[in-house]
Amino acid sequence: MTGQSVTHQDLDPEAWIGGAVAAGIVPIDYAVMLRWQTGTTITGHGSTPNDDIEKVSGQKATIFREFAQRNAHARTATAAV
Known part of the structure; x- marks a missing residue:
């Protein structure tokens, strides 16, 4: 992260x-x-946790840690600008 x-x-x-x-x-x-x-x-x-996100979007939900790790580059790229 x-x-x-x-x-x-x-x-x-x-x-x-x-x-x-x-x-x-x-x-x-x-x-x-x-x-x-x-x-x-x-x-x-x-x-x-439940399966509401998957029912609505067709994609499995992720926990916040996974989301943050997957998108950490966006945070560091913004900070560098």
């Missing part, structure tokens, strides 16, 4: 969703979906 570390900072969902709506980045109707999706993620729902 790139050798760069990644850190995670929890943000208050209402703060970033409300800010995105206030800035006009996210329509208010879409904010409802973001609240649902954020709540689902925070509670750990959807973290169990």
Whole structure:
């Protein structure tokens, strides 16, 4: 991979969703979906792998590590520009 570390900072969902709506980045109707999706993620729902991606796309899903390794060149190429 790139050798760069990644850190995670929890943000208050209402703060970033409300800010995105206030800035006009996210329509208010879409904010409802973001609240649902954020709540689902925070509670750990959807973290169990399933075959939904394969059903929709016809391709097997990969774990994030595989995706990151496969696409690391894009990150390093962008950083070099």
